Amino acid sequence: MKRLPPRAVRRMQERLLSSSGISMNELGEANVVIDLGDRRIRIEGASVVELESPVGKVYQLLGGNVIEEVAASASRPEVSAPEVSDDDVALVAAQAGVSEEEARRALIEAGGDLAKAILSLRTKR
Numbered sequence: 001m002k003r004l005p006p007r008a009v010r011r012m013q014e015r016l017l018s019s020s021g022i023s024m025n026e027l028g029e030a031n032v033v034i035d036l037g038d039r040r041i042r043i044e045g046a047s048v049v050e051l052e053s054p055v056g057k058v059y060q061l062l063g064g065n066v067i068e069e070v071a072a073s074a075s076r077p078e079v080s081a082p083e084v085s086d087d088d089v090a091l092v093a094a095q096a097g098v099s100e101e102e103a104r105r106a107l108i109e110a111g112g113d114l115a116k117a118i119l120s121l122r123t124k125r
Contacts, residue, residue, distance in 0.1 A: 022053040032061060042067040082112035096121035 004012075014024050027048040034041040046064030050057060084107045093103035095118045102121065110116035 017051065020053075022051055025050045025052070027059075029064075030061075032064075038070070040069045042069065082108065084108060084112060088112075088114060092117050092121070 010026075017024050027050055029045055030048045032043045032046055032048075034043070043061055043064040043066050046061040049060045049062065051060060052058075084104055088107060089100050089103045092098075092107055092114060093100045096103065096106070098106075098121050103117065106117040106121050107114070110120060
């Protein structure tokens, strides 16, 4: 298959689009930031093309260096392990019939929920 130069491809694209009632304008290069809330996409040096149709305008980015970032506001706060009292550990250990060390681990995994920790230990047996 013969490879066409970019200028020829662009002319063919313009002819095809104009037959559909769409005009195409090349706007130049730009640096673009797309903010998606939980992450950001930065595109540096992209070629920007504006497509105008009876319905509205569409902007198309071609090429450029793409850099994805996690937005600062989307970073999750660190969750610390719940504080587990010795009384809770002793109660879970007695009810589940396990060592205090196992009871402490189960309580931390259960987020401090006594019933959940006891049930999880009993079902492991």
